[in-house]
Amino acid sequence: MAVLWLVLPLSLLIFFLGVFVWAVLKHFLTTDVPSTLKHPIKLRILHCAFLYVTTLGDILEKLGICSMPRFVRFLHDRLIIIKKDPKILVTNLYFGTIPVRLFQPSAASCSPRRGVIFYHGGGVMFGSLDSYHSLCSYLARETDSVVLCVGYRKLPDYHYPISYEDCLNATIHFLKGPEAYGVDPLRVVICGESVGAAFVAMATQNLVGRTDLPRIRAQILICSPVQIINLQLPSFQQYKNVPFLTEEMTMNFVCKCMAIDVSWKDAILNGSCIPPDFWRKHRKWLSSDNIPDRLKKEYQEPQVLEAFNESAYLENKQIFDLTPILADDEIISQLPEAFLVSCEYDLLRDHSLLYKKRLEEHGVPVSWYHIEDGFHGCIILFDKKPFHFPCSQNIMNAVVSYIKSL
Template sequence: MAFLWLVPLLALPTFLLGVFLWVVFEHFRTTDVPSTLQHPAKLRFLHCVFLYVTTLGIIFEKLGICSMAKFVCFLHDRMGRKKDLKLVVTNLRFGTIPVRLFQPKAASSSPRRGIIFYHGGGGIFGSLDCYHNLCSFLAQETDSVLLLVGYRKLPDHLAPAMSQDCLSASIHFLRGLETYGVDPCRVVVCGESIGGGIGAFITQALVGRSDLPSIRAQVLIYPVVQLINLQLPSFQQNKYIPFLTRTFMVTNMCRYLSIDLSWRDAILSGAFIPPDVWKKYRKWLSSDNIPERFKGRGHQPRFPGPFNEAAYLEAKCILDVENSPLVTDDETIAQLPEAFLVSCENDILRDDTLLYKKRLEDQGVCVTWYHVEDGFHGSFILFDKKPFSFPCSQKIVNAVVSYIKGI
């Protein structure tokens, strides 16, 4: 009888070890870590851990235990929150939308700056707890009232849940600034990765709203501002670099937008883009707009591919401004507030930032651009994860804090 108990006890660690060895093999088979990155071994280790956790999550999902996303978020949220000795932190709900408010405890003789923060995570990861330490740090260091928005995500919620939740929460906050002690002339929208794309969209959506305070500035950290041209130089050069690979990005994009994955190649080649649409958008989305110094690595394939009408009918939602805010009209762009844009050299989304920078500057919008040569996607959230943070993580946080304090 005792022998029967030993079987599962031995099987479980064997299974876990087997999964880990498979993950390590997959990492070295499919991942590229440039030697120019600082601490490449650390990045490899963290990516293996990430793959290990997501792989276990996928197994649990197939067994009907829980979704992969919830498993990953559960583990990440257990990493611990730092005590907020100088802040009052309040969990609220704006309707059905969970938000977390960070307010400095110290008295202020005048209303404070306000920050609305939209977290990253590819529409599948990220939570209020996951971004708690980062937002706590930003609120303390900038002496600001910060609102962290917890929006609906995959796998339970599809488009346009994320942007709708963030827009609704932002409007609710802007209407009650006096309640939170926020100066209506100093409200900053801030977002990372997909949260940066949401921030760009919301800043555009609020243009011309006379019933609301105007946004003072937009801080977009390696944002997703277009899903149309996935053959930009950075998509070629960095498609295998953690933590946002091209496969992971396209898979999540298709799931969120309810596009069948069989159309993946048509989306990557741009075959879903009608010729007249590309003629209109080329001046904003072409690789010709990327400075030459960023084109050294990787080839430039023909883009877009031969038009496929069936692909267009399946994937035309990609062309919507809500999903690709870079292609909104010139009149809206020209009315946007000043921007602080962060790009990382080793990031698949680097060129999204470069294109949006040019788009804003062409319409007379003041842009401050901060480029991190040793940066990679996801480094921002690692700034306080000692000993797993990177020099680029602190650089980005310091740059963001410095910019916001100047407003």
């Protein structure tokens, strides 16, 4: 028995050490950290830790113990230390079955405040109210606004469009009575990061023309995917191996979020599921034509997409639902002004540029903030010392400055 008690912890130690070594090897063999990126060692350490945790989650999922997304969220939330800010009153609420967290400045105000509705990122797999708590608290304090963070439902139990519908329904609920939270109905902003930013674009479009609700004052899209049809854009080719959003992770998100079999991954990547007529009609908004030449950096655009595969289209046509960039012109022209944030070392960089052009073509005022040393997901690290990056704080400062200008 004594031998057993000795062998068991030793076996566990060897197992965890083996997984760690595998994660480190995978990082150095499959990822690319640009030499011009500030604090590359920090990024390598964080990405190795991320790979370690997700690998443990994959093992637990294969053993039938716990799903990988749930394991990562649980572990992440346990490691977060939520600091109370005496200047911010935090309230956990439910809008129907949707958990939300309200951040209100505790100081009295002589007039209704601005409202910010925030959709967090994480690919509908990661992220939570706790993991974005400090970010929302910071926004509320620095902009003197009431911030509502939506805890939409995620994988593995819920797929798209449930997550988006939760965001939209929570927003509608809030807009029906913003005065109850001390918010001026004419100054409500919707803000989101990563997939949350895609939901911002979709929700803002959905609310166009709603006479029963106040008009959205502005939309803020931080590192947003606005389509998952053409995955051959310059930034996707240039930075497909840069943490934290690599090509492998992107396709994992897409397949799981849209309930697509992973065997169709290559068909989505090479575009063989795109009908030729559809491509000809929407090529203007989906191709690299609107990307400045200075950002293409040795990019070679394919002359044609992969030969059309009708079976691939029929099996994966749900990806065409997540394309706010292709909304009708009538809808686009009525959208509120937008603030778009993009990071140079982000495979989604070009999405912001394409959407910027789409909005500008229809007279929608657009402000674009591009961070040269930024990478996808960096914003959540803005206060995570010693692992924060200058780009993280710069994005937060830009968002705060824009909100205060409204």
